[in-house]
Amino acid sequence: xxxxxxxxxxxxxxxxxxxxxxVDPTDGSIIDTHHPQRGESVRAMVLVMRRGRGSSSSATVLxxxxxxGTGPAAIVMEEIDEVLAVGALVAKELYxxxxxxxxxxxxxxxxxxxxxxx
Amino acid sequence: MRDKARLAGSEGPGVALAMRVVTGMGEAVGATSLLDVTGAxxxxxxxxxxxxxxxxxRLAEGGAMVSVPTTLNITSLDLLHPELxxxxxxxxxxxxxxxxxxxxxxxxxxxxxxxxxxxxxxxxGEHIAWAESNAIVFANSVLGARTGRYGDFFDICAAxxxxxxxxxxxxxxxxxxxxxxxxEPRRWDMSTSLFYAALGHVVGGRAGALVPVIQGLPAxxxxxxxxxxxxxxxxxGSVAMFHAVGIxxxxxxxxxATGGRPLPTEQITDEHLDxxxxxxxxxxxxxVDAVCLxxxxxxxxxxGRLRQALAGRRAALPLYVNTGRGVLGDxxxxxxxxxxxxxxxTIVTDTCTYxxxxxxxxxxxxxxxxxxWAFYAPANLGVDVVLADLDMCVxxxxxGRVGS
Numbered sequence: 001x002x003x004x005x006x007x008x009x010x011x012x013x014x015x016x017x018x019x020x021x022x023v024d025p026t027d028g029s030i031i032d033t034h035h036p037q038r039g040e041s042v043r044a045m046v047l048v049m050r051r052g053r054g055s056s057s058s059a060t061v062l063x064x065x066x067x068x069g070t071g072p073a074a075i076v077m078e079e080i081d082e083v084l085a086v087g088a089l090v091a092k093e094l095y096x097x098x099x100x101x102x103x104x105x106x107x108x109x110x111x112x113x114x115x116x117x118x
Numbered sequence: 119m120r121d122k123a124r125l126a127g128s129e130g131p132g133v134a135l136a137m138r139v140v141t142g143m144g145e146a147v148g149a150t151s152l153l154d155v156t157g158a159x160x161x162x163x164x165x166x167x168x169x170x171x172x173x174x175x176r177l178a179e180g181g182a183m184v185s186v187p188t189t190l191n192i193t194s195l196d197l198l199h200p201e202l203x204x205x206x207x208x209x210x211x212x213x214x215x216x217x218x219x220x221x222x223x224x225x226x227x228x229x230x231x232x233x234x235x236x237x238x239x240x241x242x243g244e245h246i247a248w249a250e251s252n253a254i255v256f257a258n259s260v261l262g263a264r265t266g267r268y269g270d271f272f273d274i275c276a277a278x279x280x281x282x283x284x285x286x287x288x289x290x291x292x293x294x295x296x297x298x299x300x301x302e303p304r305r306w307d308m309s310t311s312l313f314y315a316a317l318g319h320v321v322g323g324r325a326g327a328l329v330p331v332i333q334g335l336p337a338x339x340x341x342x343x344x345x346x347x348x349x350x351x352x353x354x355g356s357v358a359m360f361h362a363v364g365i366x367x368x369x370x371x372x373x374x375a376t377g378g379r380p381l382p383t384e385q386i387t388d389e390h391l392d393x394x395x396x397x398x399x400x401x402x403x404x405x406v407d408a409v410c411l412x413x414x415x416x417x418x419x420x421x422g423r424l425r426q427a428l429a430g431r432r433a434a435l436p437l438y439v440n441t442g443r444g445v446l447g448d449x450x451x452x453x454x455x456x457x458x459x460x461x462x463x464t465i466v467t468d469t470c471t472y473x474x475x476x477x478x479x480x481x482x483x484x485x486x487x488x489x490x491w492a493f494y495a496p497a498n499l500g501v502d503v504v505l506a507d508l509d510m511c512v513x514x515x516x517x518g519r520v521g522s
Contacts, residue, residue: 018353021493021494021498022497025166031497032497033400034397051326051356052356053354053355054251054353056161056250056254056269056270057270058269058270059270059272060164060166060167060169060170060270061166061167063271064167064169067169067172068167079327080148081356082147082272083270085142085146085147086143086268086271086272087269087271089139089142089143090139091169093135093138093176095169103146
């Protein structure tokens with residue numbers, strides 16, 4: 001949806017995250033008990049994750065986070081995730097909140113470096 | 119062209135908004151055209167906060183109506199048994215308003231996460247727009263219908279416009295397998311519900327973004343088994359489609375499923391399945407104080423197996439079973455609902471025990487045969503979970519609390 005790597009602090013996820021059941025919209029914290037980065041927050045971060053995971057409801061939870069100001073500043077992925085893409089699109093429609101979703105394998109590699117293997 | 123006219127507002131602001139979302143998605147996934155769908159299943163009806171309600175009202179008040187037959191996913195309320203809901207009243211009122219908006223747009227109030235259990239279901243090669251991760255994987259894999267991995271908001275926009283981007287699993291070449299998973303258990307019994315829940319968890323973790331081709335499942339694998347497998351795989355991973363060689367319609371042979379391409383093959387053994395059960399179990403079987411079944415919604419055949427497993431015995435622990443109101447009607451026609459109720463079974467419709475305040479506060483450890491319930495409930499409800507086979511769940515419910 002955008003070509004530039006967004007500026008700002010990054011949170012590189014070592015495993016994909018489902019926003020529904022995985023992020024608490026009241027503060028943006030990761031609550032998925034299976035996720036190794038449980039307890040960290042997506043709030044105002046450039047969220048870097050290889051791909052989406054899990055629930056269709058993640059679109060609504062992302063939009064709700066963006067409405068409440070607890071969502072990420074941008075999302076960088078290796079491949080596009082339809083669920084998160086539409087969540088960001090609708091948050092822009094409803095609330096004018098911008099959360100660019102960038103899906104590009106080359107940019108993703110650049111951002112994460114060679115270390116991420118999930 | 120009609121799409122462009124609708125973007126420009128020819129059919130009102132609600133349809134224009136829906137069309138913007140569909141074309142925006144098309145750009146995001148790099149599609150060069152849109153195609154028609156024959157039906158939709160909408161997950162957006164489930165209330166998660168103000169954003170979902172705002173969007174529903176924006177569409178409905180803008181005059182949007184669905185243009186294809188559209189079913190609705192679960193709600194956060196049990197509409198038939200409202201007394202089971204123990205949550206906040208304001209939230210329940212907002213949730214109800216959101217449901218009413220979707221009904222006003224012409225969606226059918228089916229309230230089930232298993233639309234494939236309804237009488238009319240899509241056929242092989244049919245393009246549809248389904249949300250709800252377990253329904254998506256079932257439609258693509260078991261029915262051979264074609265849907266992307268759609269989420270909330272997009273589902274209703276596709277239902278309103280009848281259009282989706284020509285991309286992803288709508289296209290032949292994206293439906294071919296990308297990795298072969300050869301199931302080779304020695305100890306595990308492939309006729310149990312636990313096997314399919316555990317296998318699904320493993321498949322979700324292994325498949326990544328590829329369509330997995332599962333080899334080695336028995337010919338008598340049932341739709342309910344495949345439902346359990348898909349639901350678990352779509353929770354632990356982003357699986358939107360799998361092939362089961364000799365079982366699912368696009369995989370009569372390994373060659374058909376892979377397009378004849380040589381693929382990497384990974385073995386799935388007893389140890390992987392054991393590890394899946396360990397990963398999905400946070401609590402101890404000794405502490406179980408309730409049993410939850412029916413995630414995704416229990417089918418009529420599964421109720422038949424539950425009756426067999428109970429064999430007239432009464433559950434001493436709370437035993438909840440989620441199902442759709444369509445299946446509830448089938449139960450009522452057979453008198454099974456009253457029989458099960460007399461045996462201590464609480465049938466929950468329209469919703470699911472893993473997301474909404476139904477379980478009593480005193481319940482701390484729950485046994486389930488659902489990989490999906492086990493995956494999400496600890497974070498959603500703050501309970502511990504023990505994953506077990508259906509028979510074990512029922513026997514545990516009958517036996518009651520350890521030491522009591």
